[in-house]
Structure formats: C-alpha cells, structure tokens
Amino acid sequence: MKEGTASDIRRSSYIDWGLLMELLYRHADGRSAFFSNRSDGNARNSEVAEKLIVAAGGRYQSRALLRQTHSSIIRDSAELSQDGEIGKGQLREPLEGDAIFVDEPRSVPIILVADCAPVVIFDSSSLCYVAIHAGWRGIYGGIIQGAIDRLRAAGSGELIGVVGPHAGICCYEFSSGDADIFSQKVGTNASVPLEGGAVALDIYGSISHLFQKSGVLLQSTRPPCTICDERYFSYRGGDLASRMALFVVGSDS
Numbered sequence: 001m002k003e004g005t006a007s008d009i010r011r012s013s014y015i016d017w018g019l020l021m022e023l024l025y026r027h028a029d030g031r032s033a034f035f036s037n038r039s040d041g042n043a044r045n046s047e048v049a050e051k052l053i054v055a056a057g058g059r060y061q062s063r064a065l066l067r068q069t070h071s072s073i074i075r076d077s078a079e080l081s082q083d084g085e086i087g088k089g090q091l092r093e094p095l096e097g098d099a100i101f102v103d104e105p106r107s108v109p110i111i112l113v114a115d116c117a118p119v120v121i122f123d124s125s126s127l128c129y130v131a132i133h134a135g136w137r138g139i140y141g142g143i144i145q146g147a148i149d150r151l152r153a154a155g156s157g158e159l160i161g162v163v164g165p166h167a168g169i170c171c172y173e174f175s176s177g178d179a180d181i182f183s184q185k186v187g188t189n190a191s192v193p194l195e196g197g198a199v200a201l202d203i204y205g206s207i208s209h210l211f212q213k214s215g216v217l218l219q220s221t222r223p224p225c226t227i228c229d230e231r232y233f234s235y236r237g238g239d240l241a242s243r244m245a246l247f248v249v250g251s252d253s
C-alpha cells in the first residue's frame with residue numbers, strides 16, 4: 001500500500017469529517033491557510049469554527065478572534081489569544097480589529113468573512129504571518145500595506161500573499177464615483193464595467209497591485225466569487241448572518 005504524504009493525511013482527516021473547506025495555501029514549514037464554505041456551516045458559531053480547526057489538524061491550543069469593523073487595525077495574536085479547550089466556548093469579548101499578526105505557532109487566528117476577501121501574508125523565513133479581513137473599507141484605509149509593514153518590521157524573509165474567495169468582478173457592483181476614489185487611493189484602476197453601464201469593484205486586482213508594489217509574491221489565482229458561486233455564504237446575496245472562516249494552523253498548532 002502506498003503511504004500518503006502528511007498533506008494527504010491532513011486532507012483525508014477533514015474529508016472524513018464531511019467538511020468541504022479548502023486548503024488555500026500550505027507553506028513548506030507546514031503553516032496552512034484554510035477557508036471554509038457554506039456546507040461546513042456558519043463559522044460564527046464557535047462550535048463550527050472549533051470543528052474546522054481540529055479537522056484541519058490544528059490542536060487548538062489558543063485561538064485569536066477579532067471584533068471586525070472594516071477598520072485597518074492590526075492586532076497581535078498575543079493580545080487576542082484565548083486559551084481554551086474544545087467545547088468550552090468563548091472566554092472573553094474580542095477586541096476591535098481586522099487583521100491578526102501571528103508570531104507564535106500555537107495561536108490559531110480566525111477571520112470571518114462573507115464577500116470581503118480573506119487574505120494571508122506569510123513571512124517565508126520566520127513563523128510570522130498576518131491574517132486579514134479585507135473589504136473595500138479596510139483596503140482603502142491601508143490594511144494591506146499595514147500588514148506588509150508589520151511583517152517587514154518583524155522578519156527579513158520573502159513575503160507570500162494568498163487571497164481566498166470573495167465578491168468578484170462579475171457581481172460586486174459599486175458606485176462609479178466611489179470606484180474612482182478607491183482606485184486613486186489604491187493606485188490602480190479598480191473599476192470594471194458591468195453590463196448596462198454599472199461598474200464593479202476589483203478587490204482581487206487591488207490587492208494584487210498592492211502586493212506587487214511591495215514585492216509580495218502572490219500565490220493565488222483569481223478566486224471564485226462568493227456572490228454567485230453557491231458554495232459560499234454571501235452577505236450581498238442576502239444572507240446577513242452567516243460567515244465563512246479563514247484560519248491558519250501552524251507547523252506546531
């Protein structure tokens with residue numbers, strides 16, 4: 001019988017659990033970014049989030065959660081981490097913020113999204129990374145650049161960026177005036193024509209541009225659109241309550 005690789009074993013473990021979450025990226029040292037989908041359940045529910053993390057191979061020693069407000073605030077996992085056993089629920093009220101800087105492998109950051117972009121930037125030569133909730137407000141406010149600066153200050157390795165499913169250029173209708181203001185701020189044309197004269201905002205193109213400008217190596221291709229792809233929850237699609245989870249299990253978490 002052929003032996004599976006570590007990643008095969010990890011994958012079979014969450015498929016055995018009946019979960020369809022995606023492995024967005026796995027670094028050579030084992031750090032792995034996962035993104036759940038609709039069939040995995042509403043990740044706002046802490047029991048769902050716990051199950052996802054454990055099934056992904058995380059030991060769930062410590063989780064870092066935010067009260068997300070579309071800000072550009074980046075928190076350190078140390079100030080957010082909640083040590084707790086599985087099934088014990090949340091231990092304290094999360095702090096406001098929209099990105100989590102992680103520099104210790106025991107911590108599992110959880111970012112909740114439905115149409116905003118789930119983004120992770122890894123420092124390739126240290127254990128540091130930042131997990132980001134990136135909607136237009138956060139990108140406009142500088143959260144991507146802030147995350148890059150935080151990582152550059154902490155380590156010296158090449159930065160690797162990963163962008164998961166979010167509202168795509170097929171559906172993400174935006175006021176054309178606001179799209180122009182956004183484009184000017186980000187430094188690239190983020191306005192894409194839709195049928196009938198409307199425009200869509202190109203979140204992926206904007207993040208790609210910011211990565212390229214700062215020398216971040218983009219690992220992902222343009223991901224599926226959460227508004228029209230039924231595998232995902234969509235806030236714009238009318239489901240205001242449900243979220244997918246972006247989380248990273250470390251080489252030792």
Ligand SMILES: [Zn+2]
Pocket residue numbers: 168169170171172225226227228229
């Ligand atoms: Zn779409």
